[in-house]
Each structure stands twice: as structure tokens, then as C-alpha cells.
Amino acid sequence: xxxxxxxxxxxxxxxxxxxxxxxxxxxxxxxxxxxxxxxxxxxxxxxxxxxxxxxxxxxxxxxxxxxxxxxxxxxxxxxxxxxxxxxxxxxxxxxxxxxxxxxxxxxxxxxxxxxxxxxxxxxxxxxxxxxxxxxxxxxxxxxxxxxxxxxxxxxxxxxxxxxxxxxxxxxxxxxxxxxxxxxxxxxxxxxxxxxxxxxxxxxxxxxxxxxxxxxxxxxxxxxxxxxxx
Numbered sequence: 473x474x475x476x477x478x479x480x481x482x483x484x485x486x487x488x489x490x491x492x493x494x495x496x497x498x499x500x501x502x503x504x505x506x507x508x509x510x511x512x513x514x515x516x517x518x519x520x521x522x523x524x525x526x527x528x529x530x531x532x533x534x535x536x537x538x539x540x541x542x543x544x545x546x547x548x549x550x551x552x553x554x555x556x557x558x559x560x561x562x563x564x565x566x567x568x569x570x571x572x573x574x575x576x577x578x579x580x581x582x583x584x585x586x587x588x589x590x591x592x593x594x595x596x597x598x599x600x601x602x603x604x605x606x607x608x609x610x611x612x613x614x615x616x617x618x619x620x621x622x623x624x625x626x627x628x629x630x631x632x633x634x635x636x637x638x639x640x641x642x643x644x645x646x647x648x649x650x651x652x653x654x655x656x657x658x659x660x661x662x663x664x665x666x667x668x669x670x671x672x673x674x675x676x677x678x679x680x681x682x683x684x685x686x687x688x689x690x691x692x693x694x695x696x697x698x699x700x701x
Contacts, residue, residue: 500699507699514626519619525627532593532628533635537642543588544581544643545650551575552654559659568655569669576647578678585643586689589636594697597628601701625698632694633687640686644679 514520555571601624604610610620648670652663 504695504699508695510621511626511629511695511698514622515630519622520627520630521623524623525630528627528631529635532631533639536589536592536635536639539588539592540585540639540643541646543584544645544647547580547584547643548572548576548647548650548652549654551580551647552651553658556655556659567669568659568661569651569666570673570675572651572655572666573648573670573673573675574678576651577644577675577682579682581644581647582640582682582685582689585640586636586686586693589632589639589689590693593632594693597632597694597697598701601625601698605701628698629691629694633690636690636693637683637687640683644682 551572552568555568555575559568559571604624610624613620613623648667652666655661655666656663
């Protein structure tokens with residue numbers, strides 16, 4: 473009986489733990505949904521502070537382009553190295569541009585750029601907003617009849633969505649440049665031939681899909697970082 477009682481208690485404890493975890497997840501999802509609705513409402517009509525908005529654009533975008541360019545070029549190089557192993561065995565180096573271009577533009581490029589953006593901008597935004605809450609700067613804004621959501625949150629969300637879209641567009645181009653350089657150095661495929669392969673592959677849809685992914689990643693990073701900040 474003692475064994476059965478202990479087993480029953482262990483099962484009950486596990487069920488309670490799962491239940492608490494599920495409730496916690498639902499609470500966070502609810503809070504994120506409410507915050508998203510409040511942010512979208514702040515844009516109708518736009519009530520953003522111009523100076524804070526431009527500051528957010530500069531901090532989010534201009535200060536991030538260097539790491540995005542480096543990440544993108546290495547991503548393009550790695551995609552060529554990976555694809556080159558297979559096309560070289562099949563003596564089909566004419567497909568290396570298509571393979572690397574498709575992988576970079578549609579999948580790997582937006583994901584890795586989003587990860588770099590999340591690590592640099594998202595974490596910084598969470599820490600900055602959290603510090604402002606702890607030091608009562610947010611309360612000071614409310615005391616001055618300034619809505620923190622309009623002054624602090626909405627400009628950052630707009631900046632992250634727009635700038636990650638632009639950074640993804642820029643990063644994709646540099647990824648192709650990195651891939652072209654690597655293809656010439658390692659596979660003997662001239663850069664102009666690599667670029668022509670990408671152009672002939674007509675990857676416009678994949679490029680646009682990657683830009684949409686970048687915008688969605690930017691919105692997700694912005695809302696989550698502002699919520700936990």
C-alpha cells in the first residue's frame with residue numbers, strides 16, 4: 473500500500489506540475505496577445521514620438537548592420553561549402569548558385585539574421601525597459617501624463633519590424649556575395665557565373681518570402697522583448 477500511495481502521490485504531483493506549466497504558458501500567451509492589441513491600437517491613429525522613433529531606428533538598424541553583414545557573408549560561404557560537396561561529386565557545379573541561393577534567400581538567411589538581431593537588439597531592449605521599470609522611469613512618464621506604450625514601446629516595435637525587413641534584404645545580398653567569393657576560391661566557379669546562376673534560377677519568390685519572414689521575426693522579437701522588459 474505504501475508503494476501504491478507513493479506512486480499515486482508522484483503521479484498527482486507530476487500532473488499538478490504539468491497543469492501549472494500549462495497555466496503559466498496560457499497566461500504568458502494571454503499577456504502577449506493583450507500587449508499586441510494595445511500596440512496595434514497605438515498606431516490608429518499614430519501617436520508616436522518622432523524623436524524617440526528616429527532614435528529607435530538608429531539604435532536598432534544602423535548599429536546592427538555590421539554584425540548582420542558579417543553573419544550573412546559567412547552564411548553564404550557555408551551554404552556554398554555544403555552544396556559544393558554534392559555538386560562536385562555529381563560534376564554539376566552549374567547548380568551551386570541555385571542551391572546556395574535558394575537556401576540563403578528562403579530559409580537560412582532570414583533565420584540566422586533574425587537570431588543575430590534577437591541576441592543583440594531583443595536582449596538589449598528587454599534589459600533597457602526592465603531597468604527603466606526598476607528605476608521608476610516608467611512611473612515618472614505616467615506622472616507626466618506620457619503613455620509609456622506610445623512613447624517607449626510602439627516606436628521600438630515599429631523600428632524592429634522595419635529594420636529587420638531592411639536588414640534581411642541587405643543581408644541576403646551580402647550572403648550571395650560571400651557565396652560567390654567562396655565558390656570562386658573553393659570550387660573554381662567564377663563570381664560572375666555564380667551570380668548568373670542565381671539570376672537564371674529566378675528566386676524572386678524565395679527572396680520575397682525571406683523578407684516576409686524577416687518582418688514576422690522582427691514583430692515577434694519586438695513584442696516578446698517589450699513584454700518581458
